[in-house]
Each structure stands twice: as C-alpha cells, then as structure tokens.
Amino acid sequence: MMRASTTPLAIGIYCHVPFCASTCDFCAFYQEKPRRGDLDRYLDGMDLEFAQLPDNRVVDTVFWGGGTPGLLGAKDLERLGSSLLKRLKQPPLEWTIEMAPSTVKADKLEVLRGLGVTRISMGVQSFNSTLLESLGRLHNPKQIYTAWERVQAAGFPQTNLDLMFAIPGQSIEQWEADIREAARLGPSHLSTYCLTFEEDTVLYVKLSQGKVSIDEEKELRFYERGWQLLGELGYAQYEISNFAQQDAECRHNMNTWRMHEWIGCGPSAASQFGGERYQRPANLDEWCTAMERGQAPKTERVELDHDLLLTDAVIFGLRMNQGIDLQEIQQRFTAASNRSALEAKLKVFEAEGLLQALGSYYCLTHRGRLVCDAVGSALLEV
Numbered sequence: 001m002m003r004a005s006t007t008p009l010a011i012g013i014y015c016h017v018p019f020c021a022s023t024c025d026f027c028a029f030y031q032e033k034p035r036r037g038d039l040d041r042y043l044d045g046m047d048l049e050f051a052q053l054p055d056n057r058v059v060d061t062v063f064w065g066g067g068t069p070g071l072l073g074a075k076d077l078e079r080l081g082s083s084l085l086k087r088l089k090q091p092p093l094e095w096t097i098e099m100a101p102s103t104v105k106a107d108k109l110e111v112l113r114g115l116g117v118t119r120i121s122m123g124v125q126s127f128n129s130t131l132l133e134s135l136g137r138l139h140n141p142k143q144i145y146t147a148w149e150r151v152q153a154a155g156f157p158q159t160n161l162d163l164m165f166a167i168p169g170q171s172i173e174q175w176e177a178d179i180r181e182a183a184r185l186g187p188s189h190l191s192t193y194c195l196t197f198e199e200d201t202v203l204y205v206k207l208s209q210g211k212v213s214i215d216e217e218k219e220l221r222f223y224e225r226g227w228q229l230l231g232e233l234g235y236a237q238y239e240i241s242n243f244a245q246q247d248a249e250c251r252h253n254m255n256t257w258r259m260h261e262w263i264g265c266g267p268s269a270a271s272q273f274g275g276e277r278y279q280r281p282a283n284l285d286e287w288c289t290a291m292e293r294g295q296a297p298k299t300e301r302v303e304l305d306h307d308l309l310l311t312d313a314v315i316f317g318l319r320m321n322q323g324i325d326l327q328e329i330q331q332r333f334t335a336a337s338n339r340s341a342l343e344a345k346l347k348v349f350e351a352e353g354l355l356q357a358l359g360s361y362y363c364l365t366h367r368g369r370l371v372c373d374a375v376g377s378a379l380l381e382v
Helices: 036-050 074-085 106-115 129-135 141-154 172-185 202-208 216-232 251-257 284-292 306-318 326-332 339-351 366-370 372-380
Strands: 011-017 059-066 094-099 119-125 158-165 189-194 236-239 242-244 262-265 270-273 276-279 299-303 355-358 361-364
Touching (some): 011 074, 011 251, 036 074, 074 106, 094 106, 094 158, 094 251, 106 141, 119 129, 119 141, 172 189, 172 216, 216 236, 216 366, 251 262, 251 306, 306 326, 306 339, 306 372, 339 355, 339 372, 366 372
Parallel strands (some): 011 262, 059 094, 094 119
Antiparallel strands (some): 189 242, 270 276, 276 299, 355 361
C-alpha cells in the first residue's frame, strides 16, 4: 500500500463545485442551478479563496466534487484549474475530478488533461435505464458509453466509476450485471455505495410515505455479492466501498481517512486544518460575499484534540482492509488519553469475531466489515 503523503506537511485540497442541472432523488449535497451570473461570481470567489491557501505547505492531492464539476464549460474549468495551480508549490501527485456522464465533452477533457488531472471519476450508478430513472438521474446508458469512450480517448492515467446498490426494485442479478459491465469497461478504480435515505431528499419523502422501504437483510446480500464478484474480476477491496487495481487507490480519500489535513474551498466545503474542523457556508451568495470581503467564514466549527483524532483515525482506519496499528496512530496523537478505553473496546470486538488482532494491529473480519457502521458508532461512545 502506498504512503499516505509524500511528506508529513503535505495536505489535500477539496474544491466544491455546487452546480447541478437537477437534483437526484438520493442527493443531499448543497447545490445550485448553473446560472451564468452565479457561475462567474463563483469563479471569482474561488480565485479569492485560493489566494488564502497557506504558501508554506505542499499540496499532494486535489479533489473536485459537487454538485457536478463537469457542468462547468471548458473555459471555466481551465480558469478554475489555472487559478489553483498558481497557488501550489508544485503540481499535485493526484488530481481527481467528478463528472456526470451527460457532462463529459471532448473539449473539457482536453482542458483537464492539460491542467494535469490524473483521474476522472464518473457517477454511473447503474447501466439499467429503469433504475437510473428511479434515482432521478439525467443520463441514460447510451450517454455512459459515449462519455466513457471520450474519457478513454483523452488518456487519463486513472479512472473511476461509481455504482449504487440496494436501489428500490433492484435485484441481485441486476447488481451483478452492473458490476460486470463496469468491470468490462476496465476502469482502474470502482466505488460502490449502498443507497442511503438522507433527510430532505426525494427518496426520504418516498420512504416516509411508504412508497419505498429498507430491507437490511437484502442490503447485506448486495454487499457480500459485490465484494465477492469484484474480487473475482480483479478489483481488490481496500475500503468498505472502494476497490482498485494495483496502485490505483485514491490517495486523497486515504489521507482523509487517516486524519491528515485537508482544506476545503467553495460553498459548503469541509476542512480539517490548523487544529479544527469547519465548513464554509452552504449558501453561494453568503460564501461569495465573504470571499469578496476577504473573510474566511467557518460554520460547524469543532476544535480538534488528540482524543478525537485518535478515535476518528481508528474508526475510519478500520474501514480500510489494511486495518490500523493502534500504537503507530498514538505516536501521531501523543496527548490522547483514550487509547486504553479504545483498546478495551477493540478487544471486545475481537472476542465477538468482528476483528482480528496481532499485537497493536487490528483489522475487521468479513463479518466485521458487514457491520462496520455499528462498530464505528460503538467506538464513538468510548
């Protein structure tokens, strides 16, 4: 497995592009309609926020998410990327950009390739038109294939496809078909997400109205079959929801799970930097106004101490198949006072068959991965 960062001082940059043509039924992320005036003001705001980035830190990973970053035109993407690069000491080792199939165009990909983007992550969700329609997705299977051909032709070093399972009405056979089709296309990385019902989404309303339901036993079958099939098809699981060919793991996400530092830019973007976690306001106008005034507004602000960082490093580290070395983590968070309590809880999970342990090293068993959220919740209460 690769190192988390090139140097201890390296940080990640996350850029939130809040524009979407429509809201998918399952999506709870902050987003706005792409009006030209708002786009221009957003780009101006990002110029100003990039200017606030620390000039004494190396940035080794960049991730653009949304929203739909691909909704930006080629000239807008070039401006946003060039503005960021001007503030960096050196080009990032990894630069990922999320794109929806309907937004993938050759001129955009040419710009992104020229900027140095290393990975295109495409939100496919499913190759089944009926399931896509049930999720409120704008694209259809034909657009997926057209977009994929364009991405392949552009020659990015890494590619990722997102798939979703436990969609209402989806069968195990349909899930297998989606996995096989995604693997046939040959991305270097695949992410698989269990459909969740977030508040303030169309799907949550349908759930509350009884139009859809949650079947936890069926969800577990989807998990297990997906893990098994992806392994057979050459994708090694390295985190609960993420699978990669050799050396194609997402560095940016692994740095986040290991509790390293990152800075979020853009409305609603989250950061873990300078001893605190915080978010930018989830409102385009409020965020733009603050940037124009030279401010750095912080909402959802949490001061970080070593107890909290140790706990989170254990919880998120256990989600990775590699597991954790508790002693190594505590050497990073030396002031933590909760190691003994965490270790006692880990021993309980070991006795229950949810963890394997060797000295200070712990990793989830297969059964433990199936209930990793419950394991994490229990560790939070320590």
